[in-house]
Amino acid sequence: MADELVPRSDEFGLAKSDAAKVPITNHESSSLGKQLLGFWVTFKTMFKKVNTVQYPEVKEPTAERFHGRHQLNRHPDGLEKCIGCELCAWACPADAIYVEGADNKEGEQFSPGERYGKVYQINYLRCIFCGLCIEACPTRALTMTNEYELADDTRAKLIFEKDDLLGPLRAGMVPPPHPMYPNTDDGNYYRGEVTGSHPSQGIAKND
Amino acid sequence: MSNAELIGQDPGWVIALKGVIIFAACVFLTIMSVWGERRIVARMQQRSGPNRVGKFGLLQALVDGVKLALKEDLIPKTADRIVFVLAPIISTTACFMAFAVIPLTGEVNFFGHQTAMQLTDLSVGVLYVLAIASVGVYGIVLAGWSSGSTYPLLGGLRSSAQVISYEVAMGLSLVAVFIYSGSMSTSEIVAAQDRWWYAVILFPSFIIYAISMVGETNRAPFDLAEAEGELVGGFHTEYSSLKFALFFLSEYVNIIAVSALATTLFLGGYRALPGLGFTEQWLGGWFTLVWFFIKVLAFFFVFVWLRGTLPRLRYDQFMKFGWKVLIPFSLAWIMIVSILRVMSQRESSNFLVVAFIFSVALIYIGITSLTDRAKVKTAIASKVINSKEPDFPVPEIPNSRAEQLNG
Numbered sequence A: 001m002a003d004e005l006v007p008r009s010d011e012f013g014l015a016k017s018d019a020a021k022v023p024i025t026n027h028e029s030s031s032l033g034k035q036l037l038g039f040w041v042t043f044k045t046m047f048k049k050v051n052t053v054q055y056p057e058v059k060e061p062t063a064e065r066f067h068g069r070h071q072l073n074r075h076p077d078g079l080e081k082c083i084g085c086e087l088c089a090w091a092c093p094a095d096a097i098y099v100e101g102a103d104n105k106e107g108e109q110f111s112p113g114e115r116y117g118k119v120y121q122i123n124y125l126r127c128i129f130c131g132l133c134i135e136a137c138p139t140r141a142l143t144m145t146n147e148y149e150l151a152d153d154t155r156a157k158l159i160f161e162k163d164d165l166l167g168p169l170r171a172g173m174v175p176p177p178h179p180m181y182p183n184t185d186d187g188n189y190y191r192g193e194v195t196g197s198h199p200s201q202g203i204a205k206n207d
Numbered sequence B: 001m002s003n004a005e006l007i008g009q010d011p012g013w014v015i016a017l018k019g020v021i022i023f024a025a026c027v028f029l030t031i032m033s034v035w036g037e038r039r040i041v042a043r044m045q046q047r048s049g050p051n052r053v054g055k056f057g058l059l060q061a062l063v064d065g066v067k068l069a070l071k072e073d074l075i076p077k078t079a080d081r082i083v084f085v086l087a088p089i090i091s092t093t094a095c096f097m098a099f100a101v102i103p104l105t106g107e108v109n110f111f112g113h114q115t116a117m118q119l120t121d122l123s124v125g126v127l128y129v130l131a132i133a134s135v136g137v138y139g140i141v142l143a144g145w146s147s148g149s150t151y152p153l154l155g156g157l158r159s160s161a162q163v164i165s166y167e168v169a170m171g172l173s174l175v176a177v178f179i180y181s182g183s184m185s186t187s188e189i190v191a192a193q194d195r196w197w198y199a200v201i202l203f204p205s206f207i208i209y210a211i212s213m214v215g216e217t218n219r220a221p222f223d224l225a226e227a228e229g230e231l232v233g234g235f236h237t238e239y240s241s242l243k244f245a246l247f248f249l250s251e252y253v254n255i256i257a258v259s260a261l262a263t264t265l266f267l268g269g270y271r272a273l274p275g276l277g278f279t280e281q282w283l284g285g286w287f288t289l290v291w292f293f294i295k296v297l298a299f300f301f302v303f304v305w306l307r308g309t310l311p312r313l314r315y316d317q318f319m320k321f322g323w324k325v326l327i328p329f330s331l332a333w334i335m336i337v338s339i340l341r342v343m344s345q346r347e348s349s350n351f352l353v354v355a356f357i358f359s360v361a362l363i364y365i366g367i368t369s370l371t372d373r374a375k376v377k378t379a380i381a382s383k384v385i386n387s388k389e390p391d392f393p394v395p396e397i398p399n400s401r402a403e404q405l406n407g
Helices: A016-021 A032-045 A087-091 A132-136 A186-190 B003-008 B012-044 B060-069 B081-101 B125-146 B150-181 B186-192 B203-216 B241-266 B277-285 B288-309 B315-345 B350-387 B398-406
Strands: A070-072 A097-103 A115-123 A142-144 B107-110 B113-116
Touching: A032 B012, A032 B288, A070 A115, A087 A097, A087 A132, A132 A142, B003 B113, B003 B186, B012 B060, B012 B081, B012 B107, B012 B113, B012 B241, B012 B288, B060 B241, B081 B125, B081 B241, B107 B277, B125 B150, B125 B186, B125 B241, B150 B186, B150 B203, B150 B241, B150 B315, B186 B241, B203 B241, B203 B288, B203 B315, B241 B288, B277 B288, B315 B350
Parallel strands: none
Antiparallel strands: A070 A142, A097 A115, B107 B113
């Protein structure tokens, strides 16, 4: 046990007994002139260009992989990728995500396969934007956008529902619920073999 | 006619009007200086500072004031209610009162009345300012005590200890000015500086005053009283809303007040810069007001510059500096100044003056070499302590390291 209590002796590459003998002198502060140099630094800085970004008028792009608001993605034919597995909710350290899954029914298919996320809520008062939910998601349904302007004035508005989180319908997508692409199963979807919608699925968005 | 006689003839309405104008000028200057400080410090840190409210953010301080006024005014349960309310009032009143004796202009035509822009000219004007500054300490210490909580109490104690210590150095630095001008009246001190500013002749006094006025106003780097890292907010931790605004106001009025006093005592007050004496007659004498405010704002800039540059001192270093450096130094300086003064009054021979200065220099060299020796001795002594290493593990000896750090 005594070994564990021995303090670190190689702090400066010196033995402990040597370290105690080395006088601590701050050579930078040795002369008054050098100390007064700081005043010149601040004075000089006054005439430099300021770094401030005038935020609401000027918006700088975030870093490419900035953790912003979440998004629920869609397959290329418009079906939702979320399968309501709740892994994101389990991964969340802040307990910010609430998911309720439900079965896809005949004529009421939201996602490929058996299940879809019926209720999907993220509470942005709790979310810490750590991205563990994104790592947990098995279908890459949940990703993060670069959107950071999430302030609001009531608590209720900061609980985002599924409608708020779902990604937009792009060209060629059919708004769910609609059946899966003919002659495919969920495996085809996950392997990326479905690249667009089929006319039998419904009227696709075309812009 | 001297300023005192001039002001003595003021009818009641002139006095009242002057009082109002000086008060309004103080408040206006405070609001502007809050804005100015934030802008300047921001630039020193390569930020732009408040620039939203009004042109260049000029109305920022005003809007902050409105915001403070609209906030909830809390009085803690454990607070002593009467003293708690009284403290900010004392603090603010004391700050404003110092301005009564500061001469802002020379002789001017004030709405058809010949007078000087100075509320009153006491024959002991500077003493009055020092006395009022001491009353201001009551505001701080009472605020700390009446809050009924620990951090304000500690902050209040620190603050009062600090202000009182630095007031001694401040008072001593002014003695040389009194000796040279032969008066304690602010207007006469200004008049006595018509040839040379005291900042030049009494340079050491000026430096001591400049340092102690920063300590006196609880400003960076001497703002230990509100050291956020240690004491939350210091004496005004429990204050909110308008009462806090009063403390805020008093801090800035105080800065302006000590700057105004420094201007009056060391920089020739409202008089123009050397070589620009002709400007004093512009606008019927009112132009001297511009000179006065230029000098005061120059001091204010130094305050801001200090804040932007220096880190906060540790409390014991600060006290050590005040009592062991500033006060002995100013005492010695007063001795030298008074001897030189007596010599010049008795018209002693130049030889005697030179001999005196030479002997002072000799004594100085002697003392410093002695202290250097003592330092070497303690350094050796601390090495001896270090060599005694116990054979069981111990943490590093803090004393020897601290000594090496502080000398």
